[in-house]
Amino acid sequence: MRVLLAEDNPRLASLIAEGLEAEGFVLERFGSLSAARESVAVDRYDLFLIDLGMPDGDGIDFVRAVRRAGNTTPILVITARNGLGDRVGGLDSGADDYLVKPFDMPELAARCRALLRRPGACLGTTLNVENLDFDTIAREVRISGQVIHVPPRECDLLERLMRRAGHVVSKASLEDTMYALSSEVSPNALEAVVSRLRRRLVAEKARVVLHTAHGIGYMLAPAAQAGQVERGAPR
């Protein structure tokens, strides 16, 4: 996975590079937008990591230029800006996601992986949360390496939840993907599938919890560990 990193603070750039390289990414670092632009013109990357506040210009302009040139490489914008309206501005310019400083390595790595999994990108086919693995091509579920049988509806649900692990997936979007072809969905159908899947995960000793966000949707997260450091939700 080749990642272009445009970041002017050398200390931050080297920390990001070390962290992502430890996760298996290959990084090319650039301290200015002009250097990054030259490289984009000749090299192929799987992901752009762009800091908006660069010494020789605004990262937003870089993002716009890349998109205008027809380049669909996923872009994750890193910024210290978090004004009301900045987020929308960043995403409007063509960036795929937006990460506000400060952040920690797991958050950054998760965002990068999420972007690489998006359709159109060259992506890994196995989703993983704790001891739970999901092979999206074979549609196979493994817990601690043991393949377990999961009925198709639960399988669809699990895939959606694992793709957004640690985040709430709304009921509406779950219903859309699971019952796209059914004309009538009983209001409790989704709840029933969720509760069956939850029982199955517990029975198979998966170290994950399927949380209910009442009135919103569901979230799959690693089971809480003693002494775990809480991480603020992305903002």
Add this chain to the structure above:
Amino acid sequence: MTHGPASGTPRTLFFRLSVRLALVGLVFLVVELAAVVWMYVRNSNELDQLLVTAEADRIAGDIPQMQANGAVPEALRQPTAAGTRRAFLIHERGGGVIARLNDGDLKIADEPPASFLVIRTQRESWGDRFLLSGTRRVAVGQHPFWITVAISGHGFQPFVPVIFNEIRFHVIFPLLLLSLMFLLFNFSVVRSTLRPLQRTITAINAIDPAQVETRIKAEASSREVAALVSAVNAMLERIERSVRALKDFAGDAAHELRTPLAVMMLSIGKLPDSPEKAKLEVDAQRMKRLVNQMLDMSHATALELDPDRRADLAAIAREVVTELTPLAVVRGHSISFMDQGTAAVHGHGEAIGRALRNLVENALTHTPAGTPVEVTVGPGPQLDVRDHGPGIPEDRRTEVLQRFRRLDRSRPDGAGLGLAIVSTIMTLHGGVMRIEDAHGGGARIRLVFREGGAAIPT
């Protein structure tokens, strides 16, 4: 620049102008007095006539009485001017004598004046001494009388009362009248001059300190007031600039802290696992929250609301709850969301989201693990966050709205900015934040928005 009296309230402009006008009047009085006296001294003829007329007028007043009893009243025996001697004789039509008064050898020949005579004055002088004689025709009750008077005296003193009388009628009375007109003129001029000034003062007083961009409209009526208005506006401009600089500073500082903080967090992440590392991570998270809140505060204060902007409270609440559920899960809470029906409100969606986010984060921080946090939207234009913690005591509800104020100072997390941010954002929207006790314990914080621009009763 002049200042009013050092102590007490400064005098009104009306008073000060009146004093100046009175001084001018006084100078005028002195000049006119001098002029009158000088005129009469130069022209003694005029004084002679005046003295004779004064005596005749006085005598004429007693004619009815003298006609009745034939005697001269005691008061009339004394001459008007001190230090003179005086004789008089009164004839009626046909030459009859009504009354006569002689003073020793000063007497008047008993010869009736010609019936056509109206006024006659004559002076004879010997050095310092003088003898005045004159006749005046007066009318008392339709009948003409001729009063002939002779006055002898010396020097100037006998004329002083006459001059004084003249001054009274011809100098002081007109001057009083003039002063009265001056006062009226002064009053109306001051009033009409100050009216634009008053309007300007009203406009200045009406400036909302929170709206630093307000300017005063210039009064077209006078150049002086226009100059004042433009000076005030220039001052407002400078205030606005410094207020903005001050506001920006906190935001800029927090903004600049983000990159070093990111470096710090990533560096901590590289340390081998240990209890120290865990503590550092917690500290870094707190700093992150503080920096975020400072920026939120700075953005909330600087935010200007576009009047056409609409926000969907249900969508905002759903997004905030979705975003905060992972944090709630980590802290052992559950969040629920309920939509009881609401309309779009006039407002800045992201700002409202920040407000709600701060409320939910507060609830997640200040309530025991295992308790639920309930977010409800509606009914109507309101958001409602209810927790099952200790609640906020009624007497401290105003205090928690202040910046950097926390109820429980022993808790290390949070900067005490959360509710201040919420309050600022609600004020911007013309809405209110209400802190209440929930039925069954816990705090209930409601964000009530304006419906159709109506004001919210407090």
